[in-house]
Amino acid sequence: MIKKRNPDEFLPLTPAMFHILLALADRERHGYEIMREVAERTEGKVRLGPGTLYGSIKRMLNDDLIEELDERPDPELDDERRRYYRLTKLGHRVAVAEAERLAQLVKAARAEKLLSAQKVQS
């Protein structure tokens, strides 16, 4: 019997895992590219170290949220030792589920006027 996994089983994701899924949402990337994308996206507030990055990658590969590419997208442009990763269908569904969960939280915060209060302060 094939077991179709429910994305909610994986929630809530760790911040590192969600950032990695976001970084891989548009295209495949190698480790350092993921790290740079996360730093750029968060304006330097989140910097994944190599241990956190590959620890999360290992876990996400085990959970089938991402997969490693057999071939490099641009073999001539980069180092052949680089390993590229991309989202799986399950990974995409989990990213959507986590984004929706966070959107609900933001909605709740907005309803409690926590977001507008922050805007007034700034």
Next chain:
Amino acid sequence: MRETASLSCRVYRLLLAAYPAEFRREYGSSMLQVFRDSSRAAKTSEGKLATGKFWLAILGDLVVSASKQHIENVREVNGPMNNMRRDLLAVMGCSVIILTAFLLLSYGRAHEVGSLLVFGRVLDAVVFTGVVGNLIVFLLVKLTRWDSFRIACWIFLVVSALPALLLALIGSRIDPQFRLGATMLAYVVSFIFWILLHYLWRSTSRNVLASS
């Protein structure tokens, strides 16, 4: 600059020994490459102070992530073994209960022990629903991802209601001394007994998981 970079890489390569060997074999070279790229970027873009900040972040990351990997390693080794032990314990527990009920019933019938035969119908129901119900529950728990307690509730409801209904329909035709009320009560008691056991089993499992 290149010498400093290679020295940093050599130091980081040594620090990688803090990770479990399997993790190091799989990701060590990728981590070293990411470290090399990050180290280069930190030096070119953030000035002299950057090296100190960079190393502080790297060491923090190393301590936290290496500890996590060691903990995960221990869990990966113990996890399947604990599951097997728990499965074995559950099967053995059910078998002991069913066997005890069966032996009590047989002894009561053979020696006409009135005090045991008072519970005869309940013991009968416990044995029948226990064997059939637990077998189906066990298979469904292994083959699906549904909640085990929910499975147990539905399966025991079916395996208790069906024979009770069947006996209600044909019991008096087979046995003139058949008592409908006592039989229904026996299956209700048996249902509650098994559901209670499954509920207790799930509660203890959750406590064990939470504490591990």
